[in-house]
Amino acid sequence: MRVLITGGAGYIGSTIASACLDAGHEVVIVDDFSQGRREFVTDRVAYAGDIADAALMDRIFSEHSIDIVVHCAAAIVVPESVARPLFYYENNVGKTLDLLAAMERRGVHRIVFSSSASLYGDPTDGQLAVTERSPIAPGSPYARTKYVMEMALSDAAHGSDLRAIALRYFNPIGADPRLRTGQQRPHPSHALGKMLDAWLERGTFTITGCDWNTPDGTGIRDYLHVWDLAMAHVRAIERFDVVTGSEPYRVINIGRGEGVSVRELAEAFQAATGEPLDIAEGPARPGDVLGAYAVVDTAHAELGWTATLTVADGIRDAIAWIPKRKELLGY
Numbered sequence: 001m002r003v004l005i006t007g008g009a010g011y012i013g014s015t016i017a018s019a020c021l022d023a024g025h026e027v028v029i030v031d032d033f034s035q036g037r038r039e040f041v042t043d044r045v046a047y048a049g050d051i052a053d054a055a056l057m058d059r060i061f062s063e064h065s066i067d068i069v070v071h072c073a074a075a076i077v078v079p080e081s082v083a084r085p086l087f088y089y090e091n092n093v094g095k096t097l098d099l100l101a102a103m104e105r106r107g108v109h110r111i112v113f114s115s116s117a118s119l120y121g122d123p124t125d126g127q128l129a130v131t132e133r134s135p136i137a138p139g140s141p142y143a144r145t146k147y148v149m150e151m152a153l154s155d156a157a158h159g160s161d162l163r164a165i166a167l168r169y170f171n172p173i174g175a176d177p178r179l180r181t182g183q184q185r186p187h188p189s190h191a192l193g194k195m196l197d198a199w200l201e202r203g204t205f206t207i208t209g210c211d212w213n214t215p216d217g218t219g220i221r222d223y224l225h226v227w228d229l230a231m232a233h234v235r236a237i238e239r240f241d242v243v244t245g246s247e248p249y250r251v252i253n254i255g256r257g258e259g260v261s262v263r264e265l266a267e268a269f270q271a272a273t274g275e276p277l278d279i280a281e282g283p284a285r286p287g288d289v290l291g292a293y294a295v296v297d298t299a300h301a302e303l304g305w306t307a308t309l310t311v312a313d314g315i316r317d318a319i320a321w322i323p324k325r326k327e328l329l330g331y
């Protein structure tokens with residue numbers, strides 16, 4: 001397949017690009033490099049620019065006969081979305097509509113959309129496993145931009161030739177195991193990012209929130225190796241026509257299907273480094289959530305995909321990426 005990856009110079013998009021190339025697909029990337037890195041696309045067909053630039057998108061679609069779009073481009077920082085909601089709606093919703101218009105003009109009808117587990121509300125009944133039919137309660141402007149786009153894609157798929165698969169990612173960690181690309185942000189705000197910072201700076205990792213209704217009181221996430229996530233896209237691309245055959249809009253959870261608490265992640269981190277981590281306990285921050293993990297039956301059945309890498313593998317590759325990032329990006 002010829003795949004256009006928007007945001008293909010970012011953390012996840014660049015990993016998807018590597019996985020697609022390894023699987024023998026042709027890849028074209030468009031990225032405005034607001035967060036993406038030029039170093040991630042030096043050996044790839046890449047266009048610099050905005051997905052809302054109609055002339056650029058028409059040029060890309062006319063220069064390459066694209067079969068499918070994997071739409072990763074978005075602004076992704078939750079606290080920033082609270083401070084700048086209109087920018088988030090413009091970038092993640094308005095510009096995605098422009099992308100869809102460009103696809104329609106050029107007769108490209110397949111899209112895989114990067115959605116997010118942040119759409120799910122906190123469980124009220126102690127049930128931490130969520131299916132695609134679990135209640136939706138996006139808790140931030142960022143998550144709501146994803147929800148709005150899911151609704152728009154569903155409406156468009158039912159009213160036009162468009163077909164769409166929304167993949168709801170849980171919590172990607174790690175890097176391409178071959179270390180071609182990885183997390184380009186130096187201080188990601190998730191728990192593993194904070195553990196890495198504490199370990200590198202010989203500081204303290206503070207668990208924010210120890211009173212949640214979970215077995216050890218700390219929040220639960222479904223950490224997923226970014227390479228497994230990328231492979232889920234390869235499967236979605238390859239099985240797209242089958243998966244959307246009877247229903248033009250599909251939603252699929254992408255996780256390992258296992259809840260890991262912050263304390264358990266800290267234990268796995270210490271096992272990976274072989275060093276003790278200085279750990280403190282603090283209150284939950286505003287906006288923190290208890291969390292959830294994925295029921296992944298749909299991904300198994302529809303994509304023939306299952307995660308093959310462990311949380312320990314993700315931690316190992318996140319650590320291995322740090323010197324490589326320094327070499328490649330200079331920090």
Ligand SMILES: NC(=O)c1ccc[n+]([C@@H]2O[C@H](COP(=O)([O-])OP(=O)(O)OC[C@H]3O[C@@H](n4cnc5c(N)ncnc54)[C@H](O)[C@@H]3O)[C@@H](O)[C@H]2O)c1
Binds near residue numbers: 037095
């Ligand atoms: N990282 C996560 O934990 C996570 C979880 C769930 C879903 N997602 C989704 O996955 C996708 C990729 O996330 P990521 O972690 O790789 O983020 P990222 O910031 O590394 O990648 C996004 C890329 O999109 C580019 N971009 C943004 N707006 C653009 C525009 N208007 N035109 C062209 N390029 C643009 C950025 O330069 C960047 O390279 C996003 O849609 C995000 O919402 C991420």
